[in-house]
Amino acid sequence: MLRRAKITIIGAGNVGAxxxxxxxxxxxxxxxxxxxxxxxDMPAGKALDLMQASPIMGYDSNILGTTDYADTKDSDVIVVTAGIPRKPGMSRDDLLATNAKIVTSVGEQIKATSPNAVVIVVSNPLDAMVQQMWKVTGFEPSRVIGQAGVLDTARYRTFLAMELGVSIEDISALLMGGHGDTMVPIPSCTSVGGIPVTQLIDSARLDEIVDRTRKGGAEIVSLLKTGSAYYAPAAACAQMVEAVVKDKKRVIPVAAHCESEYGVGGYYVGVPVVMGAGGVEKIIELKLTDDETKAFQNSVDAVKSLVATMNDLLSA
Known part of the structure; x- marks a missing residue:
């Protein structure tokens, strides 16, 4: 019997809602x-509000708000946004330890209620949280995925389109590595209407745009004053959900579990993949330049250090 896909979103804050x-x-x-x-009743209130928008906007999806994991049973895709933002006076390790414990609890519930789901992790620090989710659920690594590359690439494409005064539809770009300051742009995979970006923007200016991309989340935080970005992160999650429920075979950058690929050795890191109904169905290995390889390895080392710190904090 055919049925609609069941999508669970854990965390009903701005990104989740x-x-x-x-x-x-x-x-x-x-x-x-x-x-x-x-x-x-907050999740129920947001869900009801979204349901009441459906006659106006013309969509037929059913939306349920709940605090009971039993309602999530047998989900096809689960998006995990649960966690706390970093607050004034909170150290990086405090945030890491707190969110790792939250993700651990969420992962245990997912394992019990939706053992066949594809899990998309958004919680920060992303690269460590997706590693912990995979460890806790025991799922095949292809079914536990981190959302960062889609968002980072979208920010990069936005800034490139703004710089050149062209449609974002004509910008194709790729960023790899960890989510944050060590993300790695791949100029050879960045083009504008098929034209290599290096023919349109000089290297110094391109470096400035990449730096703005790395700090994209912080820039929005500074503008909002309270809170952080949620429209673009949520849209990035929805694109990944669509790739799964429609078996789209999208070629997109995500935090995927790499073993022999790129010589990573068992960690989640941002790489281009083919994403479909099975989650990460293939990791695409690119031939990187020497500079790109060095930058990527630096990013992988930062991820490994973050995971090691998380494990130490959890075992303390």
Whole structure:
């Protein structure tokens, strides 16, 4: 019997609720929006509000807000946005330890209620959180994926389009590595209407745009004053959900579990993949230049250090 895909979003804050909005509006499936019991009826309120928008916007997705993991049973795709943002006075290790514990709890629930789901992790620090989710669930690594590359690449494409005054539709770009300051641009895989970007923007200016991309999230935080980005992160999640529920075979950058690929050796790091119904169906290995290889290895080393710190904090 055919049925709609079941999409669960864990964490009903700005990113989670906006992801629910994008997924419902695109009719990717029925949506379950979950948050912790302490939020009481908040997820139900957001879900009902989204349902009431459906006659106006013309979508038929059912949206349920809940604090009970039983309602998420047998989800096809689960997006995990749960976690806390870094607050004033909080150290990087405090954030890492707190969110690792939250992701551990969430992973245990997912394993019990939706053992066949594809899990997309958004919680930060991303590269460590997706590693922990994979460890806790015990799922095949292809079914546990980190969302960062889609967002980072979208920011990069936006800044390139703004710089050149062209349509974002004509910008094709790729960023690899960890999410944050060590992300690695791949100029050879960046083009504008098929024209290599290096023919349109000089290297110094391109470096400035890459630097702005690396700091893209912080720039929005500084503008908002309170809170952080959520429209673009949520849209990036929805694109990944679509790739799974429609078996799109999208070639996109995600945080995927690499063993022999790129010589990573068992860690999650941003790489281009083919993403479909099975999650990460193939990791695409590029021939990187010497400079790109060096930068990528530096990024991988930063991810390994982050994971090691997380493991130390969790075992303390």
């Amino acid at each position: 906006t992801c629910a909005h994008w997924c419902a509006a695109a009719e990717l499936g029925d949506v379950c929006l979950l948050d912790i019991p302490q939020t009481e």
